[in-house]
Amino acid sequence: MIEIQGLTKKYHDFYALNDLTLTINEGVVFGFVGSNGAGKSTAFSILSTLLKPTTGDAFINGKSVKKSPATVRKQIGYMPDFFGVYDQLTVDEYLHFYAASYQLTSKERQQRIPEMLALVNLTHKRYEYVDVLSRGMKQRLCLARAMIHNPSILILDEPASGLDPRARIEMREIIRHLRSFGKTILISSHILPELAEMCDEIGVLDEGKLIAHGNVTAIQQQFAKGTRLAVRVTYGVEEAQQFFERNPLVSNMHISTKDMLLTFDFSGTKIEQTELLREAMLHDLAIISYTQENHNLEDVFMAITEGAKEHDSMV
Amino acid sequence: MIQWYNPVLMKEMKLRFRSFKSFSGLLFYLATLGIFMTGFILVATDFGRISFITPELSYLLFILLSVVQMGLVMFITPGVTAGAISSEREKQTLNMLLTTTQSATQIILGKLLSSIAFIILMLMAGLPIYSIVFLFGGVAPTQVLMTFAYFLLTLVTIGSIGIFFSTITKRTVVSMISTYGAMIFLGAITAFLFLVTFIMVGNGVMINIGKIMMYALATLNPGAVIVSITSPEYNNEFLQFTEFDFPLWASYLIVYSGIALLCLIGAIKRLRVGIKSQR
Numbered sequence: 337m338i339e340i341q342g343l344t345k346k347y348h349d350f351y352a353l354n355d356l357t358l359t360i361n362e363g364v365v366f367g368f369v370g371s372n373g374a375g376k377s378t379a380f381s382i383l384s385t386l387l388k389p390t391t392g393d394a395f396i397n398g399k400s401v402k403k404s405p406a407t408v409r410k411q412i413g414y415m416p417d418f419f420g421v422y423d424q425l426t427v428d429e430y431l432h433f434y435a436a437s438y439q440l441t442s443k444e445r446q447q448r449i450p451e452m453l454a455l456v457n458l459t460h461k462r463y464e465y466v467d468v469l470s471r472g473m474k475q476r477l478c479l480a481r482a483m484i485h486n487p488s489i490l491i492l493d494e495p496a497s498g499l500d501p502r503a504r505i506e507m508r509e510i511i512r513h514l515r516s517f518g519k520t521i522l523i524s525s526h527i528l529p530e531l532a533e534m535c536d537e538i539g540v541l542d543e544g545k546l547i548a549h550g551n552v553t554a555i556q557q558q559f560a561k562g563t564r565l566a567v568r569v570t571y572g573v574e575e576a577q578q579f580f581e582r583n584p585l586v587s588n589m590h591i592s593t594k595d596m597l598l599t600f601d602f603s604g605t606k607i608e609q610t611e612l613l614r615e616a617m618l619h620d621l622a623i624i625s626y627t628q629e630n631h632n633l634e635d636v637f638m639a640i641t642e643g644a645k646e647h648d649s650m651v
Numbered sequence: 652m653i654q655w656y657n658p659v660l661m662k663e664m665k666l667r668f669r670s671f672k673s674f675s676g677l678l679f680y681l682a683t684l685g686i687f688m689t690g691f692i693l694v695a696t697d698f699g700r701i702s703f704i705t706p707e708l709s710y711l712l713f714i715l716l717s718v719v720q721m722g723l724v725m726f727i728t729p730g731v732t733a734g735a736i737s738s739e740r741e742k743q744t745l746n747m748l749l750t751t752t753q754s755a756t757q758i759i760l761g762k763l764l765s766s767i768a769f770i771i772l773m774l775m776a777g778l779p780i781y782s783i784v785f786l787f788g789g790v791a792p793t794q795v796l797m798t799f800a801y802f803l804l805t806l807v808t809i810g811s812i813g814i815f816f817s818t819i820t821k822r823t824v825v826s827m828i829s830t831y832g833a834m835i836f837l838g839a840i841t842a843f844l845f846l847v848t849f850i851m852v853g854n855g856v857m858i859n860i861g862k863i864m865m866y867a868l869a870t871l872n873p874g875a876v877i878v879s880i881t882s883p884e885y886n887n888e889f890l891q892f893t894e895f896d897f898p899l900w901a902s903y904l905i906v907y908s909g910i911a912l913l914c915l916i917g918a919i920k921r922l923r924v925g926i927k928s929q930r
Contacts (some may be wrong), residue, residue, distance in 0.1 A: 418723075434747075437659075437752065439752055
């Protein structure tokens with residue numbers, strides 16, 4: 337369990353993290369969403385005992401990151417957003433080094449290393465130099481390193497950054513697998529749909545502040561502006577656009593002339609939605625499909641951060 | 652419980668002894684000593700026309716060889732140690748190292764010991780060349796042992812200075828410049844100030860303070876100490892002149908141990924403070 341209480345990191349007059357308060361229960365996969373400089377990495381660095389907070393504290397399984405960093409380190413596995421490896425060590429030596437660094441006995445290391453290599457699908461590379469591994473393999477090796485001491489909490493800062501689609505999918509599968517072990521996982525990513533798939537809960541950070549957090553579906557419902565509708569026509573896309581834009585309940589219109597597709601937010605009720613469709617048919621619009629889409633996490637993120645900025649400018 | 656197994660030390664030893672840089676460093680060191688030794692013997696024997704070397708010449712060879720070796724230790728040690736922590740930072744491996752359960756003391760000592768082990772290997776590899784002086788007599792084994800103890804202390808101190816700068820600076824190049832700067836201060840600036848003070852005392856200016864300053868500067872200067880160890884007669888004359896009744900090597904031992912200790916404590920304290928400056 338992770339309890340974060342009023343965590344603040346200030347550099348001169350700049351707040352990298354501003355009064356972050358949050359509780360993440362055991363076994364939860366929690367995703368941090370935020371643009372560059374939002375405070376995700378700062379929060380992760382503090383939780384990993386790499387950075388001291390200006391004020392506030394965080395408790396990992398009841399232990400303070402400020403007062404008991406050595407105990408906290410035993411309970412967390414940290415994977416930074418950017419990392420290097422010791423190129424002149426073999427994969428086996430690399431993991432042996434980190435296992436020994438976590439005070440695992442020789443017998444424990446012999447047992448744990450093959451398990452971790454199997455988990456990240458690197459068993460066949462065990463005696464090869466780290467130097468020859470691909471970027472995706474190095475990323476997986478780093479994940480194996482973070483788990484070598486069997487921590488109850490994993491802190492993964494952009495674990496899929498810079499990976500090709502295949503490597504990203506492989507990484508996602510591994511994280512899903514880890515979830516089944518009951519570990520608490522904190523993860524940040526710029527690829528928001530991926531986060532939505534992997535996480536039970538998300539927290540949206542903007543300029544160091546936590547502006548929304550909770551269950552992924554609940555957040556999507558709370559912050560989505562009405563219903564997202566997709567209307568496809570066989571011809572007359574501009575006419576259809578003019579018709580829908582006349583309706584005051586329609587906003588955020590996107591048009592794809594190539595696909596003859598219009599997508600927009602509709603803030604009315606179900607009955608008003610039926611009325612809209614009926615009127616469209618009466619206007620002889622050549623509609624061939626009319627579907628209701630879920631707002632994805634990117635839309636929600638944009639809505640939340642825009643809302644926060646509007647609020648700040650009013651204040 | 653004290654943990655004797657040091658993962659950083661083991662990892663560093665593997666990495667260091669696998670690198671071409673270490674091999675080339677050792678080659679350069681032995682080649683320098685070998686060329687120097689061969690050149691000296693050729694000159695001493697008048698390019699083979701004289702078939703013996705006197706104990707006095709052998710003793711001179713010992714002194715010169717010790718000074719050359721000291722110079723090499725002072726030149727090589729900063730290069731080996733000044734990147735110990737900063738290179739981990741540059742390679743982006745430091746954060747992962749710091750989130751392990753190893754203590755800052757373990758990490759710093761692991762780094763220092765691995766660097767020292769490499770330089771000790773160099774000194775040991777040079778022993779066959781060094782031992783040539785025994786063939787011709789004139790040098791006591793205790794002098795050789797004291798010289799090696801001096802090398803060990805000097806390299807531990809320089810190594811600690813290098814690791815300290817490596818911890819407090821972000822870039823290896825800055826750490827390297829700072830460490831070599833400290834070497835220049837200890838090796839050259841103290842020698843220059845010693846000379847200035849000697850001239851002042853010789854001219855009768857500030858005699859008492861001048862003598863204290865001379866002793867203090869000689870204590871800081873590795874060159875002065877190696878001469879005092881290899882040539883006890885100079886040491887005695889110097890002590891008589893400065894009116895100090897305390898061997899120079901002993902004060903060197905105290906001062907350099909103190910510098911090493913301070914640097915190591917400083918590095919240990921600073922290793923986990925403000926390591927990630929994001930702004």
